[in-house]
Amino acid sequence: MNDNAGIPELDFDPYAPDVLTDPYPMHHAVREAGPIVKLKPYPTVVASARHEQVHAVLNDHVNFISGAGVGLSNFNKETPFRPKSLILEADPPLHTQTRAVLSRILSPKAVMQVRTAFAAEADALIDRCVAKGRIDGIHDLAQLYPLKVFPDAVGVGDEGRENLLIYGDLVFNSMGPRNELLAKAAARMGPVTEWIMANCARDRLRPGGFGDQIYQAADAGEITHEQAPLLVRSFLSAGVDTTINGIGNALFALANHPGEYARLHADPSLARPAFEEALRWESTAQTFFRTAARDTTIAGVPVEENSKVLCFLAAANRDPRKWPDPDRYDITRRPSGHVALGSGIHGCVGQAVARLEGELVLGALARRVKAIEVAGPPTRRLNNTLRALDTLPLELIAA
Ligand code: OVM
Numbered sequence: 001m002n003d004n005a006g007i008p009e010l011d012f013d014p015y016a017p018d019v020l021t022d023p024y025p026m027h028h029a030v031r032e033a034g035p036i037v038k039l040k041p042y043p044t045v046v047a048s049a050r051h052e053q054v055h056a057v058l059n060d061h062v063n064f065i066s067g068a069g070v071g072l073s074n075f076n077k078e079t080p081f082r083p084k085s086l087i088l089e090a091d092p093p094l095h096t097q098t099r100a101v102l103s104r105i106l107s108p109k110a111v112m113q114v115r116t117a118f119a120a121e122a123d124a125l126i127d128r129c130v131a132k133g134r135i136d137g138i139h140d141l142a143q144l145y146p147l148k149v150f151p152d153a154v155g156v157g158d159e160g161r162e163n164l165l166i167y168g169d170l171v172f173n174s175m176g177p178r179n180e181l182l183a184k185a186a187a188r189m190g191p192v193t194e195w196i197m198a199n200c201a202r203d204r205l206r207p208g209g210f211g212d213q214i215y216q217a218a219d220a221g222e223i224t225h226e227q228a229p230l231l232v233r234s235f236l237s238a239g240v241d242t243t244i245n246g247i248g249n250a251l252f253a254l255a256n257h258p259g260e261y262a263r264l265h266a267d268p269s270l271a272r273p274a275f276e277e278a279l280r281w282e283s284t285a286q287t288f289f290r291t292a293a294r295d296t297t298i299a300g301v302p303v304e305e306n307s308k309v310l311c312f313l314a315a316a317n318r319d320p321r322k323w324p325d326p327d328r329y330d331i332t333r334r335p336s337g338h339v340a341l342g343s344g345i346h347g348c349v350g351q352a353v354a355r356l357e358g359e360l361v362l363g364a365l366a367r368r369v370k371a372i373e374v375a376g377p378p379t380r381r382l383n384n385t386l387r388a389l390d391t392l393p394l395e396l397i398a399a
Contacts, residue, residue: 007301008033011040014047014287014310015176020382023286027315035299042072042177045289045308046298049315051322051339053299057290057309059344064290064309066346067091071175071289071385074308081174081186082193085237086230087349095345098231101217102349105210111352115360118149122360130368130398134375137255137392142248145361150239150353154232155209156199163195168241169383175289176384196236200229210235239350242284243357245388250278250358253329255372255394260331265399268366274331275358279340281329283314286387288342313339314387371397 010033012026013019019026030037031049039047048054057064067090069075075084084090087098104110125145129135143165151161170185170192198204205211211232218228254261254274264270292307303309317338318326341348348354365372376393 007036007038007046009038009040013041014039014312015179015181015384017382020384021380023314023387024318027312027318030312031315031319036301036303039310042308042310044074044306045072045310046303047310047312048298049312049319051316051319051337054311054313054316054339055337055343057298057311058288058339058342058346061091061345063293063296065091065293066095066290068291068306069175069289070346072177072308072310073175074291074306076291076306082171083230085234086227087234088238088346092345097223098227099345099349101214101222102231102234105213105217106350106353108352111356114149114153114353115356117152118356119360119364121145121149122357122364126361126364126368130396132396133398134393134395137251137394138244138248138389139391141361142244142251142389142392145247146240146243146357149357150235150243153209153353154211154235154239155206156211156236157204160195160199163192164236164240165244166192167196168237168244169381169386171237172241172285172383172385174384175287179384181382181384196233197229199236200232202228205232235350239353241386241388242350243354245284245386246275246279246354246358247361248389248392249282249284249387250275250362251372251394252378252389252392253278253281254362255374255392257329258371258373260329261372264331264362264366265370268363270331271363271366272355272359273334275355275362276338277329277331277333277335278358280317280323280333280335280338281327282387283317283338283340284387285340285342285385286314287312287385311339313342365396368399369396370399373397 027049035050035053036046036048166188173182173185202215214228214231218225264274288311290309292303292305295305296303320326341351373395375395378392379390381388381390
């Protein structure tokens with residue numbers, strides 16, 4: 001089991017269908033094997049499933065860069081599947097410039113401006129779900145909400161928004177190996193990519209929306225006009241599938257923990273911490289990579305330049321070294337320090353929007369629904385990066 005430099009080597013493929021279906025046994029094994037490990041199927045990768053090392057890697061953007069890709073593929077050796085994101089797959093100084101623009105557009109203060117509109121949509125949607133009683137938590141709720149409010153806020157037209165789901169699925173699959181999941185997603189890619197890029201153009205974006213504000217930043221000289229459409233693309237890549245699954249996973253957590261749901265119903269102001277704890281407990285983005293920019297170390301163990309470093313975010317979020325009773329979903333835990341939204345200079349720039357969406361959906365639910373019952377077995381939608389449900393049959397008991 002121990003190879004070069006004493007790094008344990010484990011025979012797990014994080015992208016095998018059975019592992020994607022139930023990653024927790026692998027998370028446990030990788031975490032307990034050591035602070036960093038190697039994985040037999042991916043010899044150029046070192047991986048960590050512990051909170052301390054994952055956090056340290058994410059907070060060292062000098063040694064562990066993003067510009068060579070944040071998936072398995074190393075852009076120093078392989079061509080990226082699409083033009084690189086100017087924020088996700090970028091390092092300072094480029095990242096510093098683009099990040100400044102996006103973080104202003106998505107700042108807590110800016111996000112307060114959309115709160116009223118987002119709240120009205122959450123209330124209306126939950127009313128429709130309560131009227132139905134029996135719902136599919138994914139198709140009737142988790143997908144509909146972000147797919148309405150986020151493109152509205154960016155300023156994208158109503159036509160063809162389902163392309164955002166297909167594109168998100170593709171982008172997150174592309175961060176894994178070239179397996180069957182990626183091939184299936186890529187088969188749907190041509191017209192979808194065209195639709196996405198067409199909707200990044202200034203004349204397609206509602207004046208004043210998040211998308212238009214990127215062009216305003218270009219007018220002001222903070223970024224170039226050539227960069228603007230690619231930055232709008234980041235909204236359309238990262239803004240929908242992530243929150244859909246964040247909300248879907250939170251519904252899954254609450255449906256399977258009736259005691260926690262009862263506490264939420266009794267005190268709907270727990271909506272925001274309940275969503276936060278769901279991010280920790282069942283992390284939407286399971287993994288992100290960095291690339292070693294030079295020979296360096298992790299936990300004192302040598303890591304060679306150009307190695308890909310696999311950060312198991314979801315496993316770090318259940319590391320018993322960091323969290324008491326880590327497998328327990330506890331809506332009053334207040335899990336600050338979780339890495340579901342990353343950490344460091346690349347930490348989720350849209351987190352204020354993501355948290356707002358989660359809070360409003362769970363809050364509306366808490367006020368109108370006394371209990372959520374599991375009405376059938378959920379099914380999974382396997383993705384190389386995202387923890388995603390395909391269906392989640394629920395019975396909503398009105399308050
Ligand atoms: C982007 C992008 C795409 C996927 C995820 C993400 C989590 C960003 O295109 O910038 O952040």
